[in-house]
Amino acid sequence: MSESIYDEIEIDDFTFDPVTHLLQYPCPCGDKFAIALEDLEDGEDIAVCPSCSLMVRVIFDEDDLEQFKEQLE
Amino acid sequence: MFLILACGSNGNFQLGNGSDEDLNYLQNVHFVDDVTIHGKPMKIAGGGNHTLILFEDGQVYSAGSNEYGQLGIDPVISKSSPRFAPILGKWKDVACGWEFLVLLDTEGIAWSCGLGTKGELGIGDGIRQANKPTKVSIPDGLTFEIVRCGVFLTIARTLNGQLYGWGVCRKGQLGIQPKLSNGKPRASIWSPEKLETPLDYVTRFEMGRECTYIEGKDNLVYQLGTEITKVEMSPQIQHVDQIETMWSSIHFRSSNTIVSQGNNSHGQLLNDTPEDPLVCMATGSEHGLVLTQLNKVYAWGWGEHGNCGRHENNNDDDSDNQDPVTYSKLNLIYDDIHKVIAIGGGCATSWVVIEK
Numbered sequence: 294m295s296e297s298i299y300d301e302i303e304i305d306d307f308t309f310d311p312v313t314h315l316l317q318y319p320c321p322c323g324d325k326f327a328i329a330l331e332d333l334e335d336g337e338d339i340a341v342c343p344s345c346s347l348m349v350r351v352i353f354d355e356d357d358l359e360q361f362k363e364q365l366e
Numbered sequence: 367m368f369l370i371l372a373c374g375s376n377g378n379f380q381l382g383n384g385s386d387e388d389l390n391y392l393q394n395v396h397f398v399d400d401v402t403i404h405g406k407p408m409k410i411a412g413g414g415n416h417t418l419i420l421f422e423d424g425q426v427y428s429a430g431s432n433e434y435g436q437l438g439i440d441p442v443i444s445k446s447s448p449r450f451a452p453i454l455g456k457w458k459d460v461a462c463g464w465e466f467l468v469l470l471d472t473e474g475i476a477w478s479c480g481l482g483t484k485g486e487l488g489i490g491d492g493i494r495q496a497n498k499p500t501k502v503s504i505p506d507g508l509t510f511e512i513v514r515c516g517v518f519l520t521i522a523r524t525l526n527g528q529l530y531g532w533g534v535c536r537k538g539q540l541g542i543q544p545k546l547s548n549g550k551p552r553a554s555i556w557s558p559e560k561l562e563t564p565l566d567y568v569t570r571f572e573m574g575r576e577c578t579y580i581e582g583k584d585n586l587v588y589q590l591g592t593e594i595t596k597v598e599m600s601p602q603i604q605h606v607d608q609i610e611t612m613w614s615s616i617h618f619r620s621s622n623t624i625v626s627q628g629n630n631s632h633g634q635l636l637n638d639t640p641e642d643p644l645v646c647m648a649t650g651s652e653h654g655l656v657l658t659q660l661n662k663v664y665a666w667g668w669g670e671h672g673n674c675g676r677h678e679n680n681n682d683d684d685s686d687n688q689d690p691v692t693y694s695k696l697n698l699i700y701d702d703i704h705k706v707i708a709i710g711g712g713c714a715t716s717w718v719v720i721e722k
């Protein structure tokens with residue numbers, strides 16, 4: 294699995310959309326890596342791109358998620 | 367006459383060939399007006415999903431996604447342009463970031479448009495979007511010679527080798543930043559600021575996704591990141607002829623040798639030598655291109671969208687026959703009689719300019 298991870302990206306570099314609950318970051322293909330806030334809360338840390346096979350690992354602590362939860366509703 | 371050929375990622379018409387299908391072989395791009403009238407193409411700049419072409423006479427054409435006005439043409443026309451359309455005015459340099467563009471006019475004034483949520487447009491505090499080229503907030507009298515964009519930032523150089531930057535800066539990409547009240551470094555610069563660097567005169571500069579490389583005289587190269595570090599040059603590099611960056615690696619060319627440093631998840635660090643001497647290299651987001659003296663163009667690195675061409679064993683039209691994702695060896699993408707005058711790379715796109 295680890296050999297398919299393209300890179301590691303800090304959570305502060307992602308853009309959060311409070312409507313879709315998605316955190317996104319540019320993929321070198323032109324599309325965006327995405328992972329749902331709920332998936333991060335469940336301990337998942339791999340963001341995937343809908344247009345290619347590349348994946349990135351999101352670097353974060355539990356505490357980092359609070360700033361995004363506050364933006365919901 | 368000149369022709370521009372392209373292949374690779376094309377989901378938003380960024381190849382400008384009228385289609386939104388990815389291509390694993392080079393094909394002519396199209397212009398909304400006649401292709402033969404534009405003169406010599408000087409530069410091709412690729413953004414996330416859009417592309418600019420600068421011609422010798424100062425005309426600029428753009429194609430691809432116009433979702434945020436990043437084509438610099440009238441956004442009322444459409445959300446994308448499947449063929450290259452003209453941007454009004456005459457320009458001396460152009461650059462593309464993720465969802466924006468920056469133009470230098472003939473006086474050296476910078477203009478930008480598109481989306482820049484981290485200050486990439488440089489047109490004022492908190493201004494995130496512009497639908498048409500808008501004057502960057504530069505102090506009176508300051509003019510630029512060259513402009514380049516990273517994914518989320520812009521750097522322009524003055525005639526006397528000084529750099530000014532705007533956009534994302536949290537990682538020190540625009541020099542070491544002051545700490546905010548929360549203890550974190552400042553994250554965005556919304557209007558051009560002078561970069562504080564160890565060099566009095568910057569000859570060349572290139573941006574990776576999270577850092578900036580600057581070069582001074584005598585091939586002295588520094589990396590601007592969370593700290594400023596001198597880049598140790600491999601003994602194979604006698605004189606640096608070219609410096610190019612992918613998003614997560616840097617590549618030095620010294621005549622026929624390319625030495626790469628950085629992320630090698632998909633064969634980005636070149637570990638192959640072509641049969642004939644190199645003329646030049648170019649890089650895209652995670653792939654590279656070289657032109658050789660026998661007029662051949664090869665690609666390497668991450669080629670999932672056809673941007674490194676098709677695999678030599680994939681010669682039939684059987685679509686089940688998949689090309690590899692990674693090209694760790696040089697893969698031939700152009701081998702024809704017409705002289706190649708330039709090569710370029712974008713986000714999983716490859717560009718070859720030929721004279722016919």
Ligand SMILES: [Zn+2]
Binds near residue numbers: 320322325342346
């Ligand atoms: Zn992708």
